[in-house]
Amino acid sequence: MQRLMFTFARCQELRYISHLEIMRLLQRAMRRAGLPVVCTQGFNPQPRLSIAAPLPVGVEAENEPAEIYLESPHLPEAFVQKMNIQLPRGFSINGAVEISLESPPLMQVVEAALYVAFPHPALFSIPVESLQREVEEIRSSEELTFFREGKKGKKQINIRPYIYELKINLLNEGKAVLRMFLKTGPQGGARPREVLQVLGEYGNFANQVYLFQLKRKGLFRYAPQRKWEMIGI
Amino acid sequence: MVDTDLKEKIHLLLQQVSNPSRYMGNEWNAIIKDHRSSLLKIALAFPDLYEVGMSHLGTRILYQIINSEEDLLAERVFTPAADMEALMRSESVPLFSMESFTPVHQFDLLGFSLQYELNYTNVLNMLDLAGFPLRSEQRKGFPLVVGGGVCAFNPEPLAPFIDFFVLGDGEEVILEIIELLREGKLRETPRPEILQELASLEGVYVPSFYKPKYENGVFAGIEPMGTNTPSTVNKRVLKNLDDAIYPKAPLVPYRQIVHDRAVLEITRGCVRGCRFCQAGVIYRPKRYRSKDNLVNLAVHLIKNTGYEELSLASLSSSDYPDIEELVQRLTAELPSWVNLSLPSLRPDTFSVQLAEEVQKTHKTSLTFAPEAATSRLREVINKKITEESLLAALEYSFAAGWRNIKLYFMIGLPTETDEDVEAIAEMVRRALDLYRRAGYREKLKLSVSVSTFTPKAHTPFQWEPQIPMAEIKRRQKLLYRAFKKTRGIDFKWHDAGTSYLEAAFSRGDRRLADVLEEAWRRGCKFDNWSEHFCLHAWEEVFASRGFSPSDFACKRYEAHDPLPWEHLSGGTSIDFLINEHRKSRRSKTSDENGRRNGGEKTCNA
Numbered sequence: 001m002q003r004l005m006f007t008f009a010r011c012q013e014l015r016y017i018s019h020l021e022i023m024r025l026l027q028r029a030m031r032r033a034g035l036p037v038v039c040t041q042g043f044n045p046q047p048r049l050s051i052a053a054p055l056p057v058g059v060e061a062e063n064e065p066a067e068i069y070l071e072s073p074h075l076p077e078a079f080v081q082k083m084n085i086q087l088p089r090g091f092s093i094n095g096a097v098e099i100s101l102e103s104p105p106l107m108q109v110v111e112a113a114l115y116v117a118f119p120h121p122a123l124f125s126i127p128v129e130s131l132q133r134e135v136e137e138i139r140s141s142e143e144l145t146f147f148r149e150g151k152k153g154k155k156q157i158n159i160r161p162y163i164y165e166l167k168i169n170l171l172n173e174g175k176a177v178l179r180m181f182l183k184t185g186p187q188g189g190a191r192p193r194e195v196l197q198v199l200g201e202y203g204n205f206a207n208q209v210y211l212f213q214l215k216r217k218g219l220f221r222y223a224p225q226r227k228w229e230m231i232g233i
Numbered sequence: 234m235v236d237t238d239l240k241e242k243i244h245l246l247l248q249q250v251s252n253p254s255r256y257m258g259n260e261w262n263a264i265i266k267d268h269r270s271s272l273l274k275i276a277l278a279f280p281d282l283y284e285v286g287m288s289h290l291g292t293r294i295l296y297q298i299i300n301s302e303e304d305l306l307a308e309r310v311f312t313p314a315a316d317m318e319a320l321m322r323s324e325s326v327p328l329f330s331m332e333s334f335t336p337v338h339q340f341d342l343l344g345f346s347l348q349y350e351l352n353y354t355n356v357l358n359m360l361d362l363a364g365f366p367l368r369s370e371q372r373k374g375f376p377l378v379v380g381g382g383v384c385a386f387n388p389e390p391l392a393p394f395i396d397f398f399v400l401g402d403g404e405e406v407i408l409e410i411i412e413l414l415r416e417g418k419l420r421e422t423p424r425p426e427i428l429q430e431l432a433s434l435e436g437v438y439v440p441s442f443y444k445p446k447y448e449n450g451v452f453a454g455i456e457p458m459g460t461n462t463p464s465t466v467n468k469r470v471l472k473n474l475d476d477a478i479y480p481k482a483p484l485v486p487y488r489q490i491v492h493d494r495a496v497l498e499i500t501r502g503c504v505r506g507c508r509f510c511q512a513g514v515i516y517r518p519k520r521y522r523s524k525d526n527l528v529n530l531a532v533h534l535i536k537n538t539g540y541e542e543l544s545l546a547s548l549s550s551s552d553y554p555d556i557e558e559l560v561q562r563l564t565a566e567l568p569s570w571v572n573l574s575l576p577s578l579r580p581d582t583f584s585v586q587l588a589e590e591v592q593k594t595h596k597t598s599l600t601f602a603p604e605a606a607t608s609r610l611r612e613v614i615n616k617k618i619t620e621e622s623l624l625a626a627l628e629y630s631f632a633a634g635w636r637n638i639k640l641y642f643m644i645g646l647p648t649e650t651d652e653d654v655e656a657i658a659e660m661v662r663r664a665l666d667l668y669r670r671a672g673y674r675e676k677l678k679l680s681v682s683v684s685t686f687t688p689k690a691h692t693p694f695q696w697e698p699q700i701p702m703a704e705i706k707r708r709q710k711l712l713y714r715a716f717k718k719t720r721g722i723d724f725k726w727h728d729a730g731t732s733y734l735e736a737a738f739s740r741g742d743r744r745l746a747d748v749l750e751e752a753w754r755r756g757c758k759f760d761n762w763s764e765h766f767c768l769h770a771w772e773e774v775f776a777s778r779g780f781s782p783s784d785f786a787c788k789r790y791e792a793h794d795p796l797p798w799e800h801l802s803g804g805t806s807i808d809f810l811i812n813e814h815r816k817s818r819r820s821k822t823s824d825e826n827g828r829r830n831g832g833e834k835t836c837n838a
Binding site for chain 2: 013014016017018020021024025027028029030031032039057058086088089090120123210211
């Protein structure tokens, strides 16, 4: 049995598919590619495929780690090549590497995610200066209340501790990009749209949040040298 | 041709709706062609949500056939969910195709798949979202609109909205239609002449060429107008399934659809002859694909999709001749991770053994449809199974390891008494006892689903009424009470209101078009979804036109009465249907297809 870690990217329309839809897309691509996927035991066998952290619907991604178990050893390069032939436009595998069967599941390693959000160049009506003010306000606050929709109705949470970093980078022609470094993973975290929503409420543009184009740059772990490290190949 | 502004507008809508993958297209195996090099462009519309429409095989077959022609193009269109529709209307985004986000009015032909009466309001809603006037007579300069599928066998309630209908198998006639339209487009033939030419094709029905009569508020016949209009429209029958194009590389949706698996149609038609069943009549005669062809198709289907399940689609899969050899060959040729499924099994031990053969490792669920629980009533409906064979099949299934069994029954069948209804509960209890006595440790999941008999055009029961709504509810309650003391079953029944409306439209005449339009104007849509369905609104609209749904749903026709669909042929003779109907009253069953009674008018054998 071989364990491979790989990273994938998605852009354009493919950003609209959900986490479960990505799982199915990868499973079927592996079947089409003729890769011998190991399945779980039990009544309803499932391919042993996992993605480090669910990707929200509508968010593009550059470097998403995932892992897969194969029955027989494959060259990581061959895996990447075979998969990319079977993937739709807008979705691709960047690279793969063999990892130890003993190392912990990727899902348990993830601590944070880096997002960038671009406001729509023509339709978003809030000037950069005022966006900067809202960002400052959030940074200096200690508590940010958000009502998260759950299966059992709305739940009040404080998302401020989950926001590790929030800043505006200025691009040319007066354009701006919002960088968000957020806690994520099994111990809880904040979602990028939640932060945008809170920002929108402060800045009176809650009805324009959908005009931000979101991209996840990657997932991070907390390395032993007390430094953030992007999970990748 | 692609309007980038529209594309960007749609993208902004997708940022705001739930389940945006319903609208984005770009699925694996989607066929994306250049609009500029296509002489004729066809929009294939399904009047329900993406996940329902994508589960329909017929649309996929037509998509493949049209796109296999170099200079033709077919793209898909589905009904947007309510949140998407609201945004489309507020942002002035017209109904668009999945493949290229092209507005529907830029196509040459808009085809609707009509599988269910409760989708009719969605048809009107989609026409409106596309910017089309609803009525054919007001649509000069717009693409022609065609409807096909089971509901085309009595399409009268839709007659003013659809330019022409196709009866029967679409594989061959679709290209004949397109050829006529292509010539018409080149020569700029006026619309009425094109419709005339279409009406001369076998299987094509142009409703505006027929005029219905009413006497004292009752339908009194329908007459062809003009000299060349056929008095009866025959359905199209594809002679040889093996020669027809079948999608070997079907679309693989991202979103989980209702039937999320590869589908292999092994037969078309059914020899069983159940008297309530419309599919059993209109898909006649029974045709099979050869084993060689099926094995070849199956291998390609799995290779091209990566699906882990292959469904052997048929109205009765255990009736495929030499099904055992087919299953053995499929098991041998397909990768070991592929599960085969047999969706419609006869309730007998042979069929369960077959299911065991295909689901050796992964036993999902087994479904049987005894329909009625007394042998008398089963004789009335010509369902020739015995309780012994059903119980033997169940016993075998339990022993083989199935723990998830579904049983389908119907209430409201002609001649049904309270005893017949209560017998359903007794039959289910006997099935449970069988399981308990055998002492299995695991819990059994036994689902019992009870629908309401809805008379359908072209069946031996087309003259029969549906039982009144209050009576449906009473019998459901009777059954519910009979089940109350029974633990360990999951009992479901169909909503009485939707069955009632379905019955009104399935045998309705052209006067229901106004009702339909008015109901749509009042906001009725997605009537098959309980969160949208509003019976009260429908009753009010019927009343405003001087009707009640029961005038149609609960009407009993006499054998000599004119029927709103009498100018359309389902492929059997009226005498055959009358004879079958009479026999049902004497509790006489018929042989396969009633063949010895001359039932098959269009049989190619």
